[in-house]
Every structure is written in C-alpha cells, then in structure tokens.
Amino acid sequence: MLKIKVSILLAILLFSVSLYGQQDGSVLEKRVTIVQENQTLSNILNQLSWQAGVFFSYDASIVDAEKKYSIEAADKSLFTVLNELFDKQHFIFSERENQIIISENTENQSEKPDTIPVKYFFLSGKIIDNKKGEAIPYTSVSLFNRPIGTITNIDGEFLLKIHPEYIRDTVVISCMGFEQIKLPAYKILDEDLFVMKPFSIRIREIKVTATTPQQLLEKIRANLEKNYSNNPRLMTAFYRETLKQDKNYVNVSEAIIEILKSPYTNNYRDDLVRLLKGRRSPDVQPFQWLNFKLQGGPFTITMLDVMKNTETFIAEDFEKYYKYNIKKVIWYNNYPAYVLEFKPTSDAVFPLYEGEMYVHRETFAVLHAKFHINKDGLRKAESVMIKKKPRRVKARPTDVNYEVNYRQFNGKWHLANAKASVKIKVRSRRDNVNSEYHSVSDLLVTNIKPTEIRRFTRTESISQNDIFVELINEYDGKFWENYNIIKPDEDLINAIKNISASE
Numbered sequence: 335m336l337k338i339k340v341s342i343l344l345a346i347l348l349f350s351v352s353l354y355g356q357q358d359g360s361v362l363e364k365r366v367t368i369v370q371e372n373q374t375l376s377n378i379l380n381q382l383s384w385q386a387g388v389f390f391s392y393d394a395s396i397v398d399a400e401k402k403y404s405i406e407a408a409d410k411s412l413f414t415v416l417n418e419l420f421d422k423q424h425f426i427f428s429e430r431e432n433q434i435i436i437s438e439n440t441e442n443q444s445e446k447p448d449t450i451p452v453k454y455f456f457l458s459g460k461i462i463d464n465k466k467g468e469a470i471p472y473t474s475v476s477l478f479n480r481p482i483g484t485i486t487n488i489d490g491e492f493l494l495k496i497h498p499e500y501i502r503d504t505v506v507i508s509c510m511g512f513e514q515i516k517l518p519a520y521k522i523l524d525e526d527l528f529v530m531k532p533f534s535i536r537i538r539e540i541k542v543t544a545t546t547p548q549q550l551l552e553k554i555r556a557n558l559e560k561n562y563s564n565n566p567r568l569m570t571a572f573y574r575e576t577l578k579q580d581k582n583y584v585n586v587s588e589a590i591i592e593i594l595k596s597p598y599t600n601n602y603r604d605d606l607v608r609l610l611k612g613r614r615s616p617d618v619q620p621f622q623w624l625n626f627k628l629q630g631g632p633f634t635i636t637m638l639d640v641m642k643n644t645e646t647f648i649a650e651d652f653e654k655y656y657k658y659n660i661k662k663v664i665w666y667n668n669y670p671a672y673v674l675e676f677k678p679t680s681d682a683v684f685p686l687y688e689g690e691m692y693v694h695r696e697t698f699a700v701l702h703a704k705f706h707i708n709k710d711g712l713r714k715a716e717s718v719m720i721k722k723k724p725r726r727v728k729a730r731p732t733d734v735n736y737e738v739n740y741r742q743f744n745g746k747w748h749l750a751n752a753k754a755s756v757k758i759k760v761r762s763r764r765d766n767v768n769s770e771y772h773s774v775s776d777l778l779v780t781n782i783k784p785t786e787i788r789r790f791t792r793t794e795s796i797s798q799n800d801i802f803v804e805l806i807n808e809y810d811g812k813f814w815e816n817y818n819i820i821k822p823d824e825d826l827i828n829a830i831k832n833i834s835a836s837e
Contacts, residue, residue: 359453360453360454360456361412361432362412362429363411364386365412366382366409367385367407368405368406369408370404370405370406371404372402372404374399374401374403375398375400375402375419376399378403382416388433389434390434391436409524410524411520416436417520422502423439425437425438428498452498454496455497455498457475457496458491458522459525459527459528460486460492461475461486461490461509464530464531468490469491470490470509471488471489473507473509473512474506474509474739474741475505475507476505476506476741477505477519478506481743481779481781483750483818484778484780488823491821493818493819494522495816495817495818500519501519504516505517505522507530508667508668512531513533514667514668547660550672550674553698554693554699554700557698559599561697562642562699562746562748563595564599565597566594566595567594569748569779570592570610570780570781571778572590572776572777572817573777576773576826577628577771577772580770583826587806589632589802590612590814590817591608591612592790593605593636593779594608595748598641601644605636607632607633608794609632609805612802613806614803628773628801630798630799631775631801631802632796634775634798635752636752638752638754639738639749640700641747646686647676647686647691647705655679655686657679658676659676660675666701667701669695670694671692671694671695671702672695673693674691676691676705684714685707685714685715686711687711687736688705688707688708689705689736690704691703699740701747702740704736705735706734707734713730719734728761729759735756736754736755738751741779743782751779752775752776752777755773755774758773778819780817
C-alpha cells in the first residue's frame, strides 16, 4: 500500500530554549585572563576565584599551595587554565554549588554521591568558511563514536551540551565539501569561531564496473538489514515547529521527545513517539483572517525516515513511476557516495517526489536524501495535505521540501536529523484574504541507546491526528536543562524578543 507522507505539512519547527533563560552550565566554561610569573599556586587560585566568582577546595596534603608557577592565558576557559596548573593524569575537577573541588584522579572517582548535581558543559560557537567568511548552516557537530550531537542553525551557530565525563572526547565538525575538524571537546571552550576549509578529495582508485541506477537501487534494498539496525532503539530528539503567516511568525513551539525506533527490517511496525517536555510561545503575531493548525507534529516528521518507511523512490513496487540517473560520485562527510537523482514519470497518477539521494559507494547505505514535490505533484497532493478549510476559501500547496540525514553508530546507520518545509497559499475574494502560510519542522536526534521497551502506552503516544501546539504548555524561559537542541536562527530570535521581555 502506498504511503504518501505529504501530510508532513502538519509537522513544523520550534525555537531554542537556552537563549532566553540563563544557561546553567559548568562554571569551568567561564573565560579568564591571567598572567603570572613565579607566583604561588595559592595566589593564582585566588585570582582565578575572583575572576570566575567561585571558590576552590582541595586537600592540602596532596596539593602544594606554596609551590610557584608561571602561567599566561588570555580569554581561556577556567578548565583550560586549571589543566595547565594541575597534571590531568593525577587530578580531576568537580563542582558543587559555587565550589570547584580539586581531587586525586583515582579509579573510584566515578563513585560520587547522587546528591551532587552534574553540571554539563555547554560547548558553543560559530562555523564559517575560510574563503568568504560566510556561515555554514546545517553542519554536524558531534562526539566521535558516540550518538551525541547537534547541527548548526542557518547562521552557522551551534550549542552542544555534554556530560563532564566526555569533556576530553573528540568533537567532529563535518559538512559536505569541507575538511572535517577534529579537536578535543575542552578546546571548544576556548574558541568562538571555527573555520572550515573547502576541499576536494580524489577517491581512491577501484576496479571500475558499470553500475546502472536499477542495480544501485537493488543494492540499497538488498543491504538494508546489513546497514540499518535490526533491533529496537530508544532515541532522544529535539523537535522544533514554526509557522509564519506571510512575514510574521504566528507560532513557535518546541519539545524534547523520545522515539521508539522499531527495527528497520520490520515494515509492519511504525515508530512510536512520546513527549517528554514541550513549550510554546504566545502568538508572536496573532493570526489574521484564519487560524491555521498543523496536524501530526513530531510523529509525522519521523515518517521522513525514508529507509524505515521505504519511500516510493526506494520501494521496488514504485520504481516504474520514476526516472533515475547516477549524476556523479562525491565525498560526503568523509564517505564516497553516489548521487542518485530521481523524478516522477509523466504517467504518474498520484503525487511523487523529485530529488536526490547520496548512497555510500561501498556499503550502499543511504546517507542523505533531499526531495520535493514538483508543480504537477502539488496539484495532485492538495486533497491529501489540506484537511479542512472554510467555505469560499481556496487553499493550495505551493512549495513542499524535505530533507533527511543519517549517522553511523556502532556499525549501523541511524536517523540523525530531518527537515520539512511546506508553503500553503490561502485566498478568498469575498473575505479579501490573500495570505501564505509557511511551516518548517526540524527534528534532531541527540542520543541513541538500546532498549527493551516494545511500546509506549496509547495515552502517552503522539499520533498523526494530534495538534502538537495543543499538547504543550506556555513558554518557560528555563526549560531545556541538559537536553541538546538546535539554536534558533537570528530572525527567529528577533521575532520572539517580546516573549522574554514579557516574563
């Protein structure tokens, strides 16, 4: 049975939390400047205490406070400065209220009282390209070999929250067409700007064999079980939903959700979604003429996992309705990939997609897909996408675009992030209405772990019929705690300034 997911219109975009409330991150992130020559450790710590607004605690029997040091650091994180003073192999730093406790790095150090709250590190910055100095949007920022990460917003800015035990792990910054940046997580505490260099890499020589689009599609389907997880996974994800009427934001909502991802090889079991916490702003601008509601929200955008839900341009049953072409081979996030283009044939009687997939050249995993509905398909999709409208009102979709990316973890590929953008034109001559509604949805998977859970209860699950904004509470400035999010774009920040002003 055909699963047309053009009703993704109902899933939209949210805005990020931490810019409106005080970030409760680690005090070790604080930047300090210190120049001292041949001074006692006690004096140096006193200066750091004054600058950072914290106190230091340590055992005098293991720390020689009268030993003299020379140190020079300009606008560096407190974590970096302390690591220059103390051997990281023998000392560690922990926080309790406004104190930094310096202690020996012993094997039993992980056994800390549960009463001490963990202060996460908030790593942030902006990524630009070194030639034009322009922001690089939708760049992946993640911990190496861990399912923890985020992406940059349209302004190239990112915010990544990590547990203190990962502060020495490697962060990987990657984007198609640029050299990867790899650096220890704590180094990000000292920097605000990260410059990526464009590059082109010669793919290593291999034995060349003729590959047709049909053969490539067959290999994608044949390697599904090998490339994607055969076991249930519990994903934590950030979801943002925004709606514009013409140039004004009329809704901004966001949530942390859990996705119970069923095995990719099980086509008969849908993924389940439940809400952990969510918030919405009061209308940034009130609706004019018509109240526009979007259905499905977080549940619907998970349907963009084209490998789990086997979209039409991948499914064997619908292959005859598409024309395919292998455009070229590129280097995508350090993987060689075929670019497989597709577009519907002229005799298709239902709305189909036009776009391209990036297919790993050696494993045949789909790494990325970007697709849209063309003009002919938009006419056919109207009745599917628009559920209800007032009499005498004409409404039609004018632009529908989707994007999905996958990330590898433990040898398997998983959904990493998805994006949906839908524009609807609404007109009524009698009521003098002529308006465009633009919804944008973003889903970012921030963590993945094995699970024994087989289902969520019906009462806690979000369904395709739910109106997301009706499930969540009003705006809360101190909201996201240590959950990873996507930073809001500058225009979105400006649009909702009145929210923080009114709190």
